[in-house]
Amino acid sequence: MEENITMEERITTALDLGRVLQGARTIAGLSQAEAATRLHVSQSWISHMELNPETVSAAQLLALMEVYDLALYVGRR
Known part of the structure; x- marks a missing residue:
């Protein structure tokens, strides 16, 4: 994981959450398959x-x- 990259996002909709999750996974340097392995779930x-x-x-x-x-x-918003 890259320590110098910070991520601060405002989430106000479900679509924002999806975008943030995908971005955080990318910043963490993980593919969907790698994240799935760590969570003991499927890539899908x-x-x-x-x-x-x-x-x-x-x-x-x-x-x-x-x-x-x-x-x-x-x-608060």
Whole structure:
């Protein structure tokens, strides 16, 4: 994982979440298959989460964030 790259994104829609998940995976230097291996899921599951982020559960989101080395901050719009 590249330590000097930072990512700070505002997520207000499900589409934003999908874009952020895909970007975070890329910044982490992981292919969908590599991310899937780390999460013990299929590559198609990773693809599904990126393309259909409205279906991501809180538990799934937290697992993805752990693998992509992300933190979640909540604030007012």
